[in-house]
Amino acid sequence: MDNKRRLVRLDVGDFLEVRSLKEAGKTVSAKTKNLSLMGVCFSCQMEWKKGQVLLIDYFIPDELDSVRIKMAVAWSEFIGPEDGYFCGGEIIEVEESKQDKFSNYYFKKLQDRFLK
Numbered sequence: 001m002d003n004k005r006r007l008v009r010l011d012v013g014d015f016l017e018v019r020s021l022k023e024a025g026k027t028v029s030a031k032t033k034n035l036s037l038m039g040v041c042f043s044c045q046m047e048w049k050k051g052q053v054l055l056i057d058y059f060i061p062d063e064l065d066s067v068r069i070k071m072a073v074a075w076s077e078f079i080g081p082e083d084g085y086f087c088g089g090e091i092i093e094v095e096e097s098k099q100d101k102f103s104n105y106y107f108k109k110l111q112d113r114f115l116k
Contacts, residue, residue, distance in 0.1 A: 007036040010109045014059060016042055021053040021070065030087075032058075037106050038091055040071055045084035048076045054089070060105045067102045068095040 016030040030044035040056065048054060052073045057066035070093040076085050094102050 007038055008110065008113075009034040009036045009039070009041070010106070010113060012109065014061060016040075016044075016059065017057040017066070018042070018044060018046075018048075019055050020048075021055050030056075033086060035106065037103060039074075039089060040069070040091060041086060041088040043079065043083045043086050047078065047085050048073045048087050050075060053092070058102070060101065063101070067098040069093070069102075 011034050012032045014032045014035075016032060017027045018030045019025070019027045028044050028046045030042040033041040033043060035041070040058075050073055054071045054073060056069040056071055058069050059066045069091055071089040072092050073087060073089045075089075076087040078084070079086050
C-alpha cells in the first residue's frame with residue numbers, strides 16, 4: 001500500500017475540544033491518537049461526516065491556552081463503545097497568532113522521537 005502522507009505522524013494523547021463549524025454550541029471532548037502539521041486523528045464519542053469542517057481547540061501540554069484549528073474530516077470509523085469513533089482529517093487552517101506554537105510543538109515531538 002502506498003503511503004501518501006508527506007509528514008511523519010506522531011503518536012500523542014493530547015486533549016481536544018471539537019465542534020462542527022456550522023453548529024454553534026455543542027462541544028465534544030476528544031483525545032488525539034496522532035498528528036502531523038497537515039492532519040490530526042482523534043477519538044471521541046461522536047461520529048463526524050466526511051467533508052465536514054470542524055473547529056478544534058488543541059490543548060498543547062504545559063501551555064495555558066489552546067490552539068484553534070480548522071480540519072476537514074477525511075474519514076470517521078466506529079471502533080467500539082469505549083473509544084467511540086476514530087476520526088481523521090486534514091488541517092486546513094491554524095490560528096494565525098499561534099501557528100509558531102503549533103509547529104514548534106510538532107517539531108519538538110519529532111526531536112523527542114528521533115534524536116533520543
